[in-house]
Amino acid sequence: MRRASILTGEIDPGSLINEVxxxxxxxxxxxIGTVREVNEGRSVSAIEYSAYKSMARAELDRILDEAxxxxxxxxxxxxxxxxxxxxxDVSVAIxxxxxxxxxxxxxxxxxxxxIKKRVPIWKNEHYTDxxxxxxxxxxxxxxxxx
Amino acid sequence: xxxxxxxxxASYADLLGAPTVELPVRPGTTVQDLVDSIRSLPGxxxxxxxxxxxxxxxxxxxxxLVEPSDEIxxxxxxxxx
Numbered sequence: 312m313r314r315a316s317i318l319t320g321e322i323d324p325g326s327l328i329n330e331v332x333x334x335x336x337x338x339x340x341x342x343i344g345t346v347r348e349v350n351e352g353r354s355v356s357a358i359e360y361s362a363y364k365s366m367a368r369a370e371l372d373r374i375l376d377e378a379x380x381x382x383x384x385x386x387x388x389x390x391x392x393x394x395x396x397x398x399x400d401v402s403v404a405i406x407x408x409x410x411x412x413x414x415x416x417x418x419x420x421x422x423x424x425x426i427k428k429r430v431p432i433w434k435n436e437h438y439t440d441x442x443x444x445x446x447x448x449x450x451x452x453x454x455x456x457x
Numbered sequence: 458x459x460x461x462x463x464x465x466x467a468s469y470a471d472l473l474g475a476p477t478v479e480l481p482v483r484p485g486t487t488v489q490d491l492v493d494s495i496r497s498l499p500g501x502x503x504x505x506x507x508x509x510x511x512x513x514x515x516x517x518x519x520x521x522l523v524e525p526s527d528e529i530x531x532x533x534x535x536x537x538x
Contacts, residue, residue: 430537
């Protein structure tokens, strides 16, 4: 059981748990990312996610391949939502099941960190003052912003 | 002359004012040659000099050769999650 999806409908984390769960596993790790109301001190009203869908799916598949290789986790699902999301909406969910907790936990951490580095998905943040901006995590890392 | 279509997304599509640009390719054209051509277009001067580029849905090196049949995309800083 392994799959990666980019979808426009709501993510149901409970269904991911049901999908990866099995009596052979003693641990299911679930990571859920949600839309936060403040970013870098600015009040956010919504986030519009967009993607280069065919590559995003391919890159997610590569990340799942790597995660299986590294952690021995073969029951692994990732769903990423695109479109206009409201505060608190689930933007991404990752479920990993394994016989033991450490590989399951390490696996979900690995998948979300790699998503943030290399899956072609973008956020256009909508602020409560009516402005909008593309989120650029590389810019925040530059000391000139300090 | 052969051409290739370069897909643009997010902030890069806003900069260029279009979701794609069509560029000429000759034998020996590299990823960096395409980037340099795009940066000379109106509105594109603030594009980074070495943006991430994907060929056929995988990240490509700047010296990788480009074929007219390739699916090329400029990838702005990603922000998934």
